Amino acid sequence: MRPYDLLLYGATGFTGRQAALYLAKHAPADLKVALAGRSESKLKAIAESCGRPVGIVVADSSHPDSIDAMSACTRVLLSTVGPYAQYGDPVVDACVRHQTHYADITGETPWVRRVIERHHQQAVESGVRIVPFSGFDSVPPDLGCWMMVQAIRERYQVDVAEISSYCVLSGGFNGGTLASALGLVDETEMENPKVLDVPGQSLPVVPPISRVSWNDDFKAWTAPFFMTPVNAAVVRRSAGLFSASGRGYGPQFRYHEAWGSRSRLKALSLWLGVIGSTPILKSSAGRWLARRFGPAPGEGPSEATMDAGYFRYQFIAKTEDGRSLRGVFGDKGDPGNRVTVKCLCETGFALTSVEVTPGAGGVLTPAFALGKELLTRLQTAGMDIRVTDS
Numbered sequence: 503m504r505p506y507d508l509l510l511y512g513a514t515g516f517t518g519r520q521a522a523l524y525l526a527k528h529a530p531a532d533l534k535v536a537l538a539g540r541s542e543s544k545l546k547a548i549a550e551s552c553g554r555p556v557g558i559v560v561a562d563s564s565h566p567d568s569i570d571a572m573s574a575c576t577r578v579l580l581s582t583v584g585p586y587a588q589y590g591d592p593v594v595d596a597c598v599r600h601q602t603h604y605a606d607i608t609g610e611t612p613w614v615r616r617v618i619e620r621h622h623q624q625a626v627e628s629g630v631r632i633v634p635f636s637g638f639d640s641v642p643p644d645l646g647c648w649m650m651v652q653a654i655r656e657r658y659q660v661d662v663a664e665i666s667s668y669c670v671l672s673g674g675f676n677g678g679t680l681a682s683a684l685g686l687v688d689e690t691e692m693e694n695p696k697v698l699d700v701p702g703q704s705l706p707v708v709p710p711i712s713r714v715s716w717n718d719d720f721k722a723w724t725a726p727f728f729m730t731p732v733n734a735a736v737v738r739r740s741a742g743l744f745s746a747s748g749r750g751y752g753p754q755f756r757y758h759e760a761w762g763s764r765s766r767l768k769a770l771s772l773w774l775g776v777i778g779s780t781p782i783l784k785s786s787a788g789r790w791l792a793r794r795f796g797p798a799p800g801e802g803p804s805e806a807t808m809d810a811g812y813f814r815y816q817f818i819a820k821t822e823d824g825r826s827l828r829g830v831f832g833d834k835g836d837p838g839n840r841v842t843v844k845c846l847c848e849t850g851f852a853l854t855s856v857e858v859t860p861g862a863g864g865v866l867t868p869a870f871a872l873g874k875e876l877l878t879r880l881q882t883a884g885m886d887i888r889v890t891d892s
């Protein structure tokens with residue numbers, strides 16, 4: 503019997519502090535919750551603001567014994583300690599060793615590839631679920647595609663051929679996210695669409711869109727979306743995992759993703775931002791400027807900005823013979839904070855009801871690990887997630 507059901511590692515960070523409050527407010531009364539981090543005094547201050555009893559566990563990623571003890575004292579561990587390529591390995595390693603279900607909010611696909619290589623097979627066999635990408639990247643596109651695949655099957659009794667999504671959003675930017683982005687600029691695997699594929703996966707590769715163009719389906723000007731390298735790889739992994747377990751999304755399944763605007767000028771400015779930011783961050787001067795003037799680790803947008811934020815994905819799923827269904831996945835609140843926190847914490851609640859069953863684990867995606875259970879929880883938590891027909 504472990505002392506805690508659900509533990510949040512990184513509770514003192516910008517996202518972590520919000521997640522701690524979400525857990526305190528929404529966790530069922532009988533769930534034993536703990537907050538973990540490297541500073542006991544900061545943890546105590548946050549615990550006092552929680553309004554319910556929560557445990558405190560001091561752990562530091564550079565002290566393996568503390569990580570080991572932390573991972574063994576809970577059934578489910580959520581981590582907001584990033585950049586994950588820098589701090590994540592000992593935590594995931596310990597969770598696999600102790601058969602503790604794990605979820606995080608990384609978007610660092612090359613790091614997750616290395617986690618897959620190290621742990622997927624062992625996690626499958628032992629039944630522990632490792633669920634990276636449980637924040638805004640990539641729960642909405644991953645679970646949204648899963649929902650559309652099920653809807654096409656139910657309505658037309660065939661597999662889906664392709665899903666297109668169009669996202670609009672407004673929000674702020676965290677120092678932790680900037681630190682992770684700076685750690686990724688030289689990672690060539692970030693652009694590899696197959697970076698998360700399962701062995702033998704042979705779905706067609708969809709080149710990301712590269713310019714601004716009018717999209718008649720969405721009645722908007724679409725532009726390349728900066729999240730697509732992550733989201734598309736996660737959706738491909740879901741399709742591959744489902745395929746390996748019996749029924750995939752469809753033998754020729756393709757996923758297209760864009761953002762944009764009704765205004766051509768705004769779509770062009772989004773495009774310029776995406777194509778301009780990579781060379782800027784690759785230059786040492788650009789990196790210096792980002793560190794000097796961007797948010798530092800621990801910082802993020804104001805409460806007002808986070809409350810005013812929103813996102814909305816629209817989906818169109820098509821069959822090979824041209825029949826289609828539409829869907830939406832959206833919510834109020836800053837995607838990188840309010841939405842990420844809701845996705846992560848609801849993933850954590852869902853994992854607390856999952857037994858460690860040999861054969862049913864692995865390094866998974868949100869859609870494959872939790873599917874309907876997570877979707878229903880997010881709907882209940884206020885997200886607008888539904889199939890809207892055509």
Ligand SMILES: NC(=O)c1ccc[n+]([C@@H]2O[C@H](COP(=O)([O-])OP(=O)(O)OC[C@H]3O[C@@H](n4cnc5c(N)ncnc54)[C@H](OP(=O)(O)O)[C@@H]3O)[C@@H](O)[C@H]2O)c1
Nearest residue numbers: 514515516517562563583584637638676678679682799800
């Ligand atoms: N998926 C998404 O949409 C999404 C959204 C937001 C953030 N993120 C990712 O989430 C991560 C955190 O972001 P954030 O904005 O919350 O960052 P942050 O405010 O800088 O928080 C980082 C956390 O890591 C902790 N930490 C740093 N080094 C540690 C160590 N050696 N041992 C233990 N803890 C350590 C910090 O502890 P102290 O408080 O003691 O410094 C802090 O709690 C980043 O990787 C970011 O990219 C993803």
